[in-house]
Amino acid sequence: MADQQQDGQTVRGAADGDEALGYEQARDALLEVVRQLETGGTSLEESLALWERGERLAKVCQRWLDGARARLDAALAAEESADG
Template structure:
């Protein structure tokens, strides 16, 4: 699952959507369903992390007279 860490948000979302379609089809064996579910949980966590990072960056944009003038680094980045 180390490949997930290198995925962009968009790639991870597409992979998660594909995975959900497979599970919803009902044509997946139990053991494979479990593995897909575990990968889906990892993809979901990765997407949440990426969204949180983006939100922090947006919150750190500094404004002057309503216009963005720069950013300040978010803690931990």
């Protein structure tokens, strides 16, 4: 797939770094992808690339949320065992 220009960065170039984003960065990038898709005016190929990036960003966000939930559950379990 060829790199495609989107707001000063390439879609592929952006995708390469998506996995390293923090939760807030990934969420903000996902919101920007949604905004671009809702605004329209992109070709089908560009829209598909944006959609794919959005899917990747959503997975990054979900991994962060799953990790936070696991840490919270572990902390609650440790607290319960200390109290019990």
